[in-house]
Amino acid sequence: MSGAKVRVAVNGYGVIGKRVADAVALQDDMELVGVADVASDYRIRVAVERGHAVFASDPAAGDEMDAAGISVAGTLDDLLGRVDVVADCAPKKLAAANKDRYQAAGVKGIWQGGEKHELTGYSFCAQVNYTGALNRDFARVVSCNTTALSRTMHALHRRGWVRRARAVLLRRGTDPWESHANGMINTVVPEIRVPSHQGPDAQTVIPDLDITTLAGAGPYNLSHIHFAMVETTRPVSLDELRDALWDEPRVAFVRAADGLVALNSVIELMRDLDRPRGDMWEVAVWEDALASDGREVYLTFQVHNEAIVVPETIDCIRALTGIEPDGAASVAKTDASLGITKTFLPATT
Numbered sequence: 001m002s003g004a005k006v007r008v009a010v011n012g013y014g015v016i017g018k019r020v021a022d023a024v025a026l027q028d029d030m031e032l033v034g035v036a037d038v039a040s041d042y043r044i045r046v047a048v049e050r051g052h053a054v055f056a057s058d059p060a061a062g063d064e065m066d067a068a069g070i071s072v073a074g075t076l077d078d079l080l081g082r083v084d085v086v087a088d089c090a091p092k093k094l095a096a097a098n099k100d101r102y103q104a105a106g107v108k109g110i111w112q113g114g115e116k117h118e119l120t121g122y123s124f125c126a127q128v129n130y131t132g133a134l135n136r137d138f139a140r141v142v143s144c145n146t147t148a149l150s151r152t153m154h155a156l157h158r159r160g161w162v163r164r165a166r167a168v169l170l171r172r173g174t175d176p177w178e179s180h181a182n183g184m185i186n187t188v189v190p191e192i193r194v195p196s197h198q199g200p201d202a203q204t205v206i207p208d209l210d211i212t213t214l215a216g217a218g219p220y221n222l223s224h225i226h227f228a229m230v231e232t233t234r235p236v237s238l239d240e241l242r243d244a245l246w247d248e249p250r251v252a253f254v255r256a257a258d259g260l261v262a263l264n265s266v267i268e269l270m271r272d273l274d275r276p277r278g279d280m281w282e283v284a285v286w287e288d289a290l291a292s293d294g295r296e297v298y299l300t301f302q303v304h305n306e307a308i309v310v311p312e313t314i315d316c317i318r319a320l321t322g323i324e325p326d327g328a329a330s331v332a333k334t335d336a337s338l339g340i341t342k343t344f345l346p347a348t349t
């Protein structure tokens with residue numbers, strides 16, 4: 001590591017990469033050296049507007065960027081020569097193929113949830129397993145759904161309450177930026193495989209969590225919603241459940257009684273709060289939908305897929321580079337920089 005700040009590259013400036021780049025730029029212990037991509041349209045021109053140095057992830061892309069009037073600072077290999085760590089946010093599988101390149105350049109690498117656990121052998125969720133990632137060369141920040149399951153189930157699991165968890169995940173059909181091209185209309189597409197991959201994926205973060213998930217995708221693009229039913233090892237009261245979730249970082253309550261009755265109203269709240277891109281980095285748990293019947297507890301929560309993994313990626317940078325040995329300190333630092341909260345409307349709550 002050179003100098004006081006960790007030097008960071010972002011490869012793939014899409015839904016996740018552009019948010020990670022902005023978040024890195026906010027950290028006082030990190031320097032965003034540049035972003036790399038293959039696009040040369042408005043998406044990468046925004047990076048120029050934000051003052052980020054733009055690199056071409058492949059030579060043909062560099063030519064296209066030149067032709068589009070984008071000042072290209074170099075190739076991805078040039079960028080790798082100037083950084084300590086790269087957050088690879090390129091599409092799944094394409095990103096995985098870069099591993100040898102990062103290894104050869106002596107650069108630490110972080111991948112996103114589209115990749116398999118086996119790529120790095122370490123699946124990361126800051127509040128669960130930060131310490132195990134310290135000074136590793138590679139890690140994978142788990143997907144949006146797995147991050148949400150890890151955070152919420154960790155609140156219960158670390159208290160020894162989980163006998164068996166089951167969750168139903170209704171995923172967004174596509175992301176807003178590409179909804180002219182992808183998506184579905186007037187339907188829901190169930191995943192046929194049971195368990196859906198998110199349950200086993202959560203076990204890469206919390207290995208002894210007994211969890212089964214079912215999933216499907218619907219014709220909306222504002223985020224995902226999960227319904228979790230957790231059989232407990234002893235009767236857990238509603239107050240205990242509420243307190244456990246309140247104590248868990250990056251979990252915040254919303255209430256239908258406040259008019260936050262659906263995915264769209266919660267996202268509208270994020271916009272009204274002037275959050276960048278209307279992002280919600282927290283898992284939003286409906287406080288007035290929490291329930292307990294003495295045998296099981298029940299949770300309903302919203303997962304803003306475009307944003308939730310961004311703070312995790314920032315913490316993963318600190319863990320891999322070892323600049324902050326204490327996970328709780330990293331989480332607190334990241335949360336302060338982004339404005340992550342326990343309650344979205346503190347003045348009236």
Ligand SMILES: NC(=O)c1ccc[n+]([C@@H]2O[C@H](COP(=O)([O-])OP(=O)(O)OC[C@H]3O[C@@H](n4cnc5c(N)ncnc54)[C@H](O)[C@@H]3O)[C@@H](O)[C@H]2O)c1
Pocket residue numbers: 011012013014015016017036037038039043057089090091092094112113114115142143144175305306309
């Ligand atoms: N979108 C989500 O909701 C979401 C949530 C959590 C995790 N993830 C994961 O994050 C990763 C990135 O997903 P995304 O949704 O940001 O994708 P995206 O399609 O929005 O962005 C990918 C970016 O990579 C660029 N790119 C394409 N080929 C490239 C190459 N060869 N080299 C470098 N850049 C290249 C694209 O131009 C684009 O800007 C995936 O692993 C995905 O599973 C996505």
